[in-house]
Amino acid sequence: MAYIYLIFPMKPQKLTTNELLQRIYNSDLLGLSKGITLIESTLEKDRLQAEELLNNLLPKTGKSIRIGITGVPGVGKSTFIEAFGEYLIKEKQKRVAVLAIDPSSQQTKGSILGDKTRMEKLAANPMAFIRPSPSGKSLGGVANKTRETLLLCEAAGYDVTIIETVGVGQSETAVKGMTDFFLLLMLSGAGDELQGIKRGIMEMADLLAINKADGDNIKKANLAKAAYKNALHLLPPHEFGWTPETTTCSSLTGDGIEAIWKTIESYYDKLEQNDGLIKIREKQQKEWLKETLQSRLLEDFLDHSEVRKRLPVLENQVIAGKIIPSTATRELIKLVLS
Numbered sequence: 001m002a003y004i005y006l007i008f009p010m011k012p013q014k015l016t017t018n019e020l021l022q023r024i025y026n027s028d029l030l031g032l033s034k035g036i037t038l039i040e041s042t043l044e045k046d047r048l049q050a051e052e053l054l055n056n057l058l059p060k061t062g063k064s065i066r067i068g069i070t071g072v073p074g075v076g077k078s079t080f081i082e083a084f085g086e087y088l089i090k091e092k093q094k095r096v097a098v099l100a101i102d103p104s105s106q107q108t109k110g111s112i113l114g115d116k117t118r119m120e121k122l123a124a125n126p127m128a129f130i131r132p133s134p135s136g137k138s139l140g141g142v143a144n145k146t147r148e149t150l151l152l153c154e155a156a157g158y159d160v161t162i163i164e165t166v167g168v169g170q171s172e173t174a175v176k177g178m179t180d181f182f183l184l185l186m187l188s189g190a191g192d193e194l195q196g197i198k199r200g201i202m203e204m205a206d207l208l209a210i211n212k213a214d215g216d217n218i219k220k221a222n223l224a225k226a227a228y229k230n231a232l233h234l235l236p237p238h239e240f241g242w243t244p245e246t247t248t249c250s251s252l253t254g255d256g257i258e259a260i261w262k263t264i265e266s267y268y269d270k271l272e273q274n275d276g277l278i279k280i281r282e283k284q285q286k287e288w289l290k291e292t293l294q295s296r297l298l299e300d301f302l303d304h305s306e307v308r309k310r311l312p313v314l315e316n317q318v319i320a321g322k323i324i325p326s327t328a329t330r331e332l333i334k335l336v337l338s
Contacts (some may be wrong), residue, residue, distance in 0.1 A: 017052050024057065027156050029129060036131060039148045041092040054148055060155040062281065064097075065268065068175040070165040070201070071185030076211050078118040080185060085119075087257045088160055089127040097129045097153035098122070099146055100164045120175075129158060147178050147288050176204045177287040180271075180280055181264055184208045187222035188217060203235050205244055207216050207263050213248035213256065221248045240276035243269060306335040 015023070023031020039050040071077050080230045081098055088094040088111045098119070131149060148162060152159050176182050184205035204206070210229050213221035228258060229246045238244060245263055249256030271277040301307060314328035 002104060003231075011329070014142060017049055017056065020053055023059065024152060024156050029288065032129065032130070032152060032156050036145075036149050037151050039152070040145045054151060056156070057155040061151045062154060063198060064150075064158055065181070066113055066150065066159045066161050066163075066179040067181045067183060067264065068163045068165065068176060068179035068182045069185065071188060075187050076183045076251055077105065077185060080121040080211055080249070081162055081164055081312055082122045083251040084257055085122045085162070086125070089125055090256070092261070094125050094159040094241065095129075095293060097150075097156075097158035097161045098131070098164060099149055099153070099161065100130060100132045112280040129153065147284075147291075149330035150178065151304070157183065178284055180277065181267055182206045183260070185211045186228065187212060188223065191326070202231065205232075206238070206242060206267055207244065207260065208232065208246045209256070209260060210246070210248045214253050218248075233287065240271055240274055240279075242270050257273045301332075304336050307332050310335060 014033070020038070021033055024035055035053060036055065038046055041047065041050070069077055069081060078100070085096040088096050100119075109128060119130055123130050131153075150161050150163070163175055163234075182204050184201060184207070186208060188210050203259055210221045210224045210228070225246050225248050229334050232244050232246065235244075241325075246264065247256055247259055249260060268277065271280070302311070310332060313324070314331065315321045318325055318328055
């Protein structure tokens, strides 16, 4: 008689907070990934454990260099980050974490999450950690739990944490509120380069780099560099006495990569002179509290039983043009506060 054996995979056992802490402190990639998955969960029991995890590892955080990188579509952010990360690992013996944010579809809510395939060499390096995350409904080109993920990477001992944002947009500036150094990548040869970037983002850039400055494009890149340098002089000065700089680089040849790192080091040296880094980190913490409060209040508000019953009615009235959104909002707030 023939027997057929069915083997079902065992459900992975959930790690305790202490187990996660030890794995993260030991730079265990699986433990770090599990920790990030936990803080991204929307289940209430997972949220409580995530809070416990984050509160316990706070003393081990805050020691990395936090860099935000953004740029126009097609500028080569992922290619640049791979070249930059490999330079930091090989030449500076730095451990590098990359939090790569993929845009989520507003229709399907899905995302491509292809950054590991775009950074194959860096992803295979044991000194690097790449975590692609969907931006979801979050504004600013960053994922909902990017701040928390950054802290986990710092607790795991990564010296440099890089946040690659979705791309330049009106709300992209959120990344500035969670990083120390803001790098804006640009292209040359588009004719009117200064039209391709919003003034608000240029005002926040600590360094503006013209990427793809190689081959026949070197001359155009230098011309674009001069144009941006003149434009930056028209903007108000930054805090802590830092003057934004412009440079050129090539992710293919590696030209300009070292100069960018030296600029970042100079920036941090400037901050050390007047407690600038302490002030920046304090501002980051305040912004984190504000964002978390707004997000949770909205979530709890929409989950209120009276709001759930009344909201569809008011939505139809707004759609029909019978009332304006502020009137509907006022009525919903009264339901909660009454």
